[in-house]
Amino acid sequence: MPMNAKVVLSALLLVSSFAVGANAQDGPFPGQQNRGAIASGGTLYQARCAECHGADGKGVAGHDLTRLWTLGATDERVFQTIRNGVPNTIMPSSTAPDGELRALIAYLRSLNGPAAPEPLRGNAENGERVFATSCSSCHAINGRGGRLGPDLSRISQSRAQLTEAIRSPASSIAAGYQPVTVITRDGETVKGALKGEDAFSVQLMDTTQRLRAYLKSSLKSFVRDPGSLMPDYGPSRVSESDLDDLIRYLSTFRPPAGRPRGEP
Amino acid sequence: MIARRIDTKARTALLAVVLGSGLVTAQDRAPSGLTSQEIAQGYKTPTRWPTYSGDYTGQRHTPLTQITPANAHRLSAQWTFQTGIIPRRGYEGTPLVVDGVMYLTGPFNTAWAVDARTGRQFWRYRRDLPNDLTYGAVSPVNRGMGLLGNRLFLPTADAHLVALDTASGNVVWDTVLADYKIGYAATAAPLVVKDKVIVGISGGDFPTRGFLDAYDPQTGKRLWRFYTVPGPGEPGSDTWPGADVMARGGGATWVTGVYDPELNLLYWGTGNPNPLYYGEDRKGTNLYTASIVAIDADTGTLKWYHQFTPHDTHDWDSNHVPVLAELPIAGQQRKVVMVANRNGFFYVFDRANGKLLVGKPFSDTTWARELDANGHPIVLNDGSKGCLPDQWGSTNHMPASYDPARRLFFVTVRETCAAYLPVKEEIVPGRISNSGTVRRDADRSYGVLRAIDPTNVERKWEFKYPTPTMAGTMSTASGVVFAGDNEGNFMAFDAATGKNLWFYPTGAPIWGAAAMSFMLDGRQYVVIGSGTNVTAFALPPS
Numbered sequence: 001m002p003m004n005a006k007v008v009l010s011a012l013l014l015v016s017s018f019a020v021g022a023n024a025q026d027g028p029f030p031g032q033q034n035r036g037a038i039a040s041g042g043t044l045y046q047a048r049c050a051e052c053h054g055a056d057g058k059g060v061a062g063h064d065l066t067r068l069w070t071l072g073a074t075d076e077r078v079f080q081t082i083r084n085g086v087p088n089t090i091m092p093s094s095t096a097p098d099g100e101l102r103a104l105i106a107y108l109r110s111l112n113g114p115a116a117p118e119p120l121r122g123n124a125e126n127g128e129r130v131f132a133t134s135c136s137s138c139h140a141i142n143g144r145g146g147r148l149g150p151d152l153s154r155i156s157q158s159r160a161q162l163t164e165a166i167r168s169p170a171s172s173i174a175a176g177y178q179p180v181t182v183i184t185r186d187g188e189t190v191k192g193a194l195k196g197e198d199a200f201s202v203q204l205m206d207t208t209q210r211l212r213a214y215l216k217s218s219l220k221s222f223v224r225d226p227g228s229l230m231p232d233y234g235p236s237r238v239s240e241s242d243l244d245d246l247i248r249y250l251s252t253f254r255p256p257a258g259r260p261r262g263e264p
Numbered sequence: 265m266i267a268r269r270i271d272t273k274a275r276t277a278l279l280a281v282v283l284g285s286g287l288v289t290a291q292d293r294a295p296s297g298l299t300s301q302e303i304a305q306g307y308k309t310p311t312r313w314p315t316y317s318g319d320y321t322g323q324r325h326t327p328l329t330q331i332t333p334a335n336a337h338r339l340s341a342q343w344t345f346q347t348g349i350i351p352r353r354g355y356e357g358t359p360l361v362v363d364g365v366m367y368l369t370g371p372f373n374t375a376w377a378v379d380a381r382t383g384r385q386f387w388r389y390r391r392d393l394p395n396d397l398t399y400g401a402v403s404p405v406n407r408g409m410g411l412l413g414n415r416l417f418l419p420t421a422d423a424h425l426v427a428l429d430t431a432s433g434n435v436v437w438d439t440v441l442a443d444y445k446i447g448y449a450a451t452a453a454p455l456v457v458k459d460k461v462i463v464g465i466s467g468g469d470f471p472t473r474g475f476l477d478a479y480d481p482q483t484g485k486r487l488w489r490f491y492t493v494p495g496p497g498e499p500g501s502d503t504w505p506g507a508d509v510m511a512r513g514g515g516a517t518w519v520t521g522v523y524d525p526e527l528n529l530l531y532w533g534t535g536n537p538n539p540l541y542y543g544e545d546r547k548g549t550n551l552y553t554a555s556i557v558a559i560d561a562d563t564g565t566l567k568w569y570h571q572f573t574p575h576d577t578h579d580w581d582s583n584h585v586p587v588l589a590e591l592p593i594a595g596q597q598r599k600v601v602m603v604a605n606r607n608g609f610f611y612v613f614d615r616a617n618g619k620l621l622v623g624k625p626f627s628d629t630t631w632a633r634e635l636d637a638n639g640h641p642i643v644l645n646d647g648s649k650g651c652l653p654d655q656w657g658s659t660n661h662m663p664a665s666y667d668p669a670r671r672l673f674f675v676t677v678r679e680t681c682a683a684y685l686p687v688k689e690e691i692v693p694g695r696i697s698n699s700g701t702v703r704r705d706a707d708r709s710y711g712v713l714r715a716i717d718p719t720n721v722e723r724k725w726e727f728k729y730p731t732p733t734m735a736g737t738m739s740t741a742s743g744v745v746f747a748g749d750n751e752g753n754f755m756a757f758d759a760a761t762g763k764n765l766w767f768y769p770t771g772a773p774i775w776g777a778a779a780m781s782f783m784l785d786g787r788q789y790v791v792i793g794s795g796t797n798v799t800a801f802a803l804p805p806s
Contacts, residue, residue: 047696048401055687055701085350095372097395197730198751200767 041107057111069112127249169228179225297414310783316453321588322522324665329742330788336756336765343383345798354775355793357408361782369406387433399467400449408453419450439484464517468535471512488564492534500551514538515553519583530559535581541686541700549574568618579655580606604675606657624721627658651681662736663778678732681708725762736778748774770794
């Protein structure tokens with residue numbers, strides 16, 4: 001099924017990153033929101049985080065940090081992620097005192113404005129049926145479904161973004177889902193989603209959802225294909241009414257602002 | 265407080281290994297250790313890598329020939345040393361090796377002495393750093409140490425220079441370079457020249473004033489200081505709007521320079537002016553930022569300079585390892601200093617007087633394609649006509665290498681596409697002065713290893729990487745170029761053709777580091793750092 005873009009994947013990755021070390025202290029830290037903490041956190045942010053996450057928190061080499069809480073992060077989870085870093089990425093661990101990390105979190109919270117409420121429309125029950133027939137072969141929700149497209153268990157996009165992702169998925173391709181075609185020296189043609197590449201090898205998931213890897217020296221050609229592996233779901237494939245229903249269904253997986261998923 | 269750690273077992277083991285190696289002479293084991301004359305001899309003793317770039321030329325071109333284009337495919341890992349410290353970006357250091365002992369540093373001012381045959385540790389030093397670091401917190405990297413006699417010289421994230429005892433890792437002396445609370449730190453491997461330890465400073469992204477210092481290796485006493493931004497009324501001060509701006513003008517010296525013993529001149533790069541992206545409050549060319557300076561090694565006085573990027577607003581520091589060589593230019597053999605600059609141009613200067621001999625782009629940058637009569641880029645695209653190279657530039661601090669026999673300069677080039685969004689910000693001591701943001705279009709950015717003829721900047725061959733790369737290069741007299749990429753591959757190439765001969769996936773980006781090499785027990789080792797590891801490679805024993 002549909003999937004917009006880098007924004008979505010980065011959001012998904014971010015939430016999964018921030019799942020590190022979750023514990024019972026999932027509410028805001030005491031005294032977190034005072035202006036002094038936000039100001040000193042802003043100073044720390046500009047010094048230690050802005051190089052990767054951007055002066056505005058929207059990400060340069062690192063993730064967008066302006067939607068963390070909207071996506072279900074909690075103060076404690078963010079704290080643990082900063083403290084421990086994210087393994088196998090350039091996000092380092094921190095030895096800064098707890099107070100500094102809390103000030104940093106106060107500042108990040110100030111960047112995370114409340115999500116604008118969107119009017120509810122559509123029938124989630126029918127949306128689930130649409131998902132099952134049109135989307136689930138490639139996308140999963142809560143562990144059920146395909147893996148060729150991004151997992152849709154956490155949704156953060158606006159209705160407009162989701163509509164574009166469904167109607168015109170090629171408008172933006174998330175990292176890890178770039179369509180590619182390889183032709184081996186034996187003449188086999190394999191299409192799939194690019195998972196990794198270096199100067200000597202490529203790693204992909206083929207359209208049968210099997211992980212495959214090739215040395216470039218064993219290939220006749222390796223091409224990044226334009227567009228998306230996902231076809232356009234125009235009105236002839238998904239009616240406006242079904243689109244409303246589908247988005248309503250997907251929206252049921254959007255966590256309430258400030259509350260982590262899985263909590264009452 | 266300074267950490268002092270000594271492990272008597274390790275010290276005993278070190279002595280035993282040195283004595284048992286059978287490769288060292290009594291003279292080598294003398295307490296005085298490596299002399300400045302021996303450092304000046306560079307690669308003369310094949311078992312040594314005595315200074316950051318291997319020798320004073322900065323060529324990073326080893327005369328060792330055991331590994332060749334014909335056998336490089338047989339290289340294999342011999343040992344891996346786990347630093348155990350997750351770096352912010354990558355392992356950026358170059359180890360030193362003397363008489364079977366490797367001295368290396370890691371992030372957060374950790375240093376080790378290890379057995380160069382096995383990677384087994386003799387001693388470890390870790391500095392107790394304060395919790396309120398400034399630039400040291402942004403970039404807690406260390407790129408290596410200097411070595412003289414039985415002392416190692418370690419620059420620190422809290423802007424000190426520390427001398428360590430080579431046998432124990434004990435602190436011998438500890439000197440303050442500058443106030444880290446304002447924004448200073450020290451990350452570059454010091455350069456030992458005669459009876460002086462030359463050390464640069466980091467922190468030009470904070471409101472600091474850059475300098476280059478010389479210290480007495482025996483006492484840690486400062487012998488001279490050259491400020492890279494002039495004081496009021498001094499030459500160059502007319503390139504700044506006022507004293508307050510000069511006092512925090514940037515121009516850090518965070519990459520090790522080189523030295524010409526005949527001219528007694530140091531050649532050192534200087535960093536960006538401060539603040540980085542917003543330049544309206546520092547109108548002028550902002551000397552001597554984004555420049556190369558030639559400095560008298562005895563006195564610290566400026567002999568000549570060239571500013572690569574006047575009034576830089578792209579964070580295009582000129583912190584590179586300059587490379588000394590002799591080149592035929594216009595029918596005449598010239599002693600030159602070469603720089604592949606972050607602004608996308610390759611420069612060759614007469615190193616006696618700074619006369620610009622060659623200046624042409626080595627990258628595909630659209631920012632500028634030619635230099636004017638003063639050797640300054642003629643800007644064609646200020647960003648309004650499409651993307652520019654990003655803030656890490658067309659190359660960066662990762663060392664390049666130069667093969668004089670083949671007359672090829674090997675440089676890792678970053679072909680990137682970025683937009684700059686400057687913002688006026690309050691300048692506060694101890695706070696980074698980004699003054700804006702840079703956004704890079706990842707889909708239009710890649711890396712490439714390029715071999716160029718420095719006399720005309722013609723591209724002789726290149727090898728493309730999928731993403732922009734921050735790995736340095738080292739070349740060998742036998743015609744092999746060692747390089748790395750952002751995907752984590754450590755690689756060997758045929759210097760003449762660019763053909764890839766071998767690669768080893770290290771598992772983490774090779775970021776800022778370049779290989780070094782030495783002989784031990786009749787085998788040539790090649791060493792590279794990556795992620796949390798330092799790994800040594802060699803051919804199978806014959």
